[in-house]
Amino acid sequence: MSKQGSDSGGEAQGFANAKPGTGPDTVPAAPNNFIIGLIEEDIANKRYSRPICTRFPPEPNGYMHMGHAKAVTIGHDLAERFHGLFNLRMDDTNPAAEDLEYVEAMQRDVEWLLGKSLEGRVFHASDYYPQLYAYAEQLIQKDHAYVEELTAEQIKEYRGNYHAAGRPSPFRNRPPEESLRLFREMRAGKFAPGERVLRAKIDPASPNMNMRDPIVYRILTDVHHRAGAWHIYPMYDYAHPLSDAIEGITHSTCGKEFANHRPLYDWFLEKLEIKEPPRQIEFAEIGITGIVLGKRHLRKLVEQKIVSGWDDPRMPTIRGLRRRGCPQAAIWQFCRELGVSNSSPGEVHVDRLEHAMREVLNRTSPRVMGVLYPLKVVIENYPDDRVETFDVIKNPENPADGTLSRPFSKELYIDRADFMEDPPKKYHRLSPGKEVRLRYAYLITCTGVVKDPATGEVIELRATYDPLSQGGEPADGRKVQGTLHWVSARHALHAEVRLYDSLFTPEVEQFEKSERPIEEFINPASLEVLTDAVVEPSLRGVAAGERVQFERVGYFAVDPDSTPERPVFNRTVELRDKKFSKIFQK
RNA sequence: UCGGGGAUCGUCCAACGGCAGGACUCCAGAUUCUGGCUCUGGAUAUCUAGGUUCGAAUCCUAGUCCCCGAACCA
Numbered sequence: 001m002s003k004q005g006s007d008s009g010g011e012a013q014g015f016a017n018a019k020p021g022t023g024p025d026t027v028p029a030a031p032n033n034f035i036i037g038l039i040e041e042d043i044a045n046k047r048y049s050r051p052i053c054t055r056f057p058p059e060p061n062g063y064m065h066m067g068h069a070k071a072v073t074i075g076h077d078l079a080e081r082f083h084g085l086f087n088l089r090m091d092d093t094n095p096a097a098e099d100l101e102y103v104e105a106m107q108r109d110v111e112w113l114l115g116k117s118l119e120g121r122v123f124h125a126s127d128y129y130p131q132l133y134a135y136a137e138q139l140i141q142k143d144h145a146y147v148e149e150l151t152a153e154q155i156k157e158y159r160g161n162y163h164a165a166g167r168p169s170p171f172r173n174r175p176p177e178e179s180l181r182l183f184r185e186m187r188a189g190k191f192a193p194g195e196r197v198l199r200a201k202i203d204p205a206s207p208n209m210n211m212r213d214p215i216v217y218r219i220l221t222d223v224h225h226r227a228g229a230w231h232i233y234p235m236y237d238y239a240h241p242l243s244d245a246i247e248g249i250t251h252s253t254c255g256k257e258f259a260n261h262r263p264l265y266d267w268f269l270e271k272l273e274i275k276e277p278p279r280q281i282e283f284a285e286i287g288i289t290g291i292v293l294g295k296r297h298l299r300k301l302v303e304q305k306i307v308s309g310w311d312d313p314r315m316p317t318i319r320g321l322r323r324r325g326c327p328q329a330a331i332w333q334f335c336r337e338l339g340v341s342n343s344s345p346g347e348v349h350v351d352r353l354e355h356a357m358r359e360v361l362n363r364t365s366p367r368v369m370g371v372l373y374p375l376k377v378v379i380e381n382y383p384d385d386r387v388e389t390f391d392v393i394k395n396p397e398n399p400a401d402g403t404l405s406r407p408f409s410k411e412l413y414i415d416r417a418d419f420m421e422d423p424p425k426k427y428h429r430l431s432p433g434k435e436v437r438l439r440y441a442y443l444i445t446c447t448g449v450v451k452d453p454a455t456g457e458v459i460e461l462r463a464t465y466d467p468l469s470q471g472g473e474p475a476d477g478r479k480v481q482g483t484l485h486w487v488s489a490r491h492a493l494h495a496e497v498r499l500y501d502s503l504f505t506p507e508v509e510q511f512e513k514s515e516r517p518i519e520e521f522i523n524p525a526s527l528e529v530l531t532d533a534v535v536e537p538s539l540r541g542v543a544a545g546e547r548v549q550f551e552r553v554g555y556f557a558v559d560p561d562s563t564p565e566r567p568v569f570n571r572t573v574e575l576r577d578k579k580f581s582k583i584f585q586k
Numbered sequence: 587u588c589g590g591g592g593a594u595c596g597u598c599c600a601a602c603g604g605c606a607g608g609a610c611u612c613c614a615g616a617u618u619c620u621g622g623c624u625c626u627g628g629a630u631a632u633c634u635a636g637g638u639u640c641g642a643a644u645c646c647u648a649g650u651c652c653c654c655g656a657a658c659c660a
Binding site for chain 1: 587588589590591592593594596597598599600602608609610611612618619620621622623624652653654655656657658659660
């Protein structure tokens with residue numbers, strides 16, 4: 001295994017990663033969806049003279065999570081399919097909520113998911129402020145916008161509600177010259193927040209609330225992390241269509257919650273006479289059972305130290321998943337298998353994410369031996385000082401990965417879970433008098449059990465081995481059902497293993513409706529730290545980010561907290577063990 | 587009940603007037619030096635009621651249910 005790890009959850013790593021087999025291209029392409037159909041129509045109708053261009057427009061006010069990942073895969077796959085371009089655009093129009101920290105993290109996470117640099121395709125809405133401002137003046141001059149003097153409360157009151165039409169503001173028909181002068185004064189910082197606002201002049205009585213003279217610019221004293229102090233900042237509904245247009249976006253995909261905003265999106269483009277305007281297409285966002293994605297909730301978990309940080313392996317953030325060991329390909333596979341629809345948003349089972357992880361990890365992870373709960377076994381008829389080395393294949397799914405050497409000696413560790421004094425029927429593992437195979441090594445038979453006289457706890461096993469079964473194959477061809485993983489005690493490397501379970505309790509499905517705080521839905525057993533695990537010596541010095549399969553246990557990733565002499569492994573996902581658990585159910 | 591959107595296996599997605607199919611999950615079996623992987627077989631769905639049609643998940647009418655929307659958030 002490589003000691004030059006590159007795909008770790010650590011902060012130092014950028015987009016560069018891709019262990020063989022874990023990039024987006026190693027997983028089946030996205031199936032057709034309705035958006036592809038719409039774009040094909042646009043191409044057939046020659047709607048655009050420029051290449052197809054999509055974008056992912058996050059607001060940099062939190063860390064990237066699975067919801068964002070879905071949007072990235074959709075946009076990127078669309079661009080790829082039509083040989084077009086894909087942009088990352090920071091939708092940074094609200095300096096009060098955004099931060100440079102998030103901007104940088106967002107880009108790194110997107111690039112990690114993509115497995116490549118975004119080179120010249122990273123944009124910022126804030127870079128368009130001058131152009132956006134000029135467009136606003138045009139709007140005013142064309143009498144499509146006016147400066148409002150009503151207070152926020154008054155505006156709300158004038159706007160009406162679902163059942164009552166709004167009334168026009170008394171400032172609605174002020175002359176464009178006056179609005180223009182006031183707008184420039186807003187820009188110059190002459191007013192305090194809330195004193196003035198620029199409004200689009202559309203229809204105060206529209207049945208679509210978004211069209212009731214929406215606010216275009218508001219005054220904010222915050223200094224933008226990138227653009228500096230502008231005093232006035234554009235609203236999403238205004239900045240978004242125009243940013244799309246400026247960038248040459250053709251198809252602007254977003255969640256269905258923005259469907260009501262589409263008339264407004266189109267209105268700005270039309271009034272500003274944008275040629276070949278971009279087109280907004282909404283798709284159904286999807287939730288994942290047992291997972292909360294809301295940014296402010298995730299932030300709370302970090303701030304209250306309920307988790308160790310945004311990259312806590314239990315977090316549904318991209319860097320959390322990454323630190324836990326989830327390969328990009330698993331996220332791509334998950335998102336692509338989900339498909340894209342415009343039906344009502346639904347909830348997908350976490351199972352599918354885990355299934356995707358197993359699929360990719362099975363293909364790509366070296367098999368190693370790791371014992372989580374060590375139980376010593378002494379092979380009584382094995383010479384005291386003898387050490388044999390077995391060369392084993394790294395990954396049977398991928399023989400090209402080569403082999404690994406594994407030492408064997410008289411004293412070994414096996415897993416406590418692999419021994420039962422009084423086993424149920426169909427239990428294939430070790431018990432007194434029973435013979436099992438030590439994988440790739442020898443057949444052994446349990447000949448004795450050593451117990452702590454005080455507690456009665458099993459502290460050691462005695463066994464004999466069959467010298468004619470070297471490599472694990474008995475000379476007489478007899479069938480041995482059980483195969484155990486093991487680590488030579490003398491050569492064992494001590495390790496810490498962190499077992500993760502769902503961060504939230506199943507009741508979290510009621511979280512949104514319950515109005516109870518998120519803390520009440522945290523699974524108290526979401527993290528179990530094992531400090532006494534042992535692993536085979538080939539793992540000495542593994543690099544953070546390396547992913548392995550502990551045979552018969554699960555997939556694990558090396559945590560950045562590791563030291564060369566004491567690696568730390570995060571459990572990414574368990575192996576399926578349905579059949580085994582079933583023998584205990586009866 | 588003001589506007590917008592949507593209803594297909596338990597879940598997610600196909601089928602675009604012509605045999606309702608795939609994936610996850612579940613069940614049964616085969617194989618196996620990982621109780622993994624792989625393979626085989628099986629189970630489960632067109633919201634309701636009318637209509638058009640040789641033929642409807644698809645088109646029409648009515649109804650029901652669900653989601654989104656009244657930030658100077660995105």
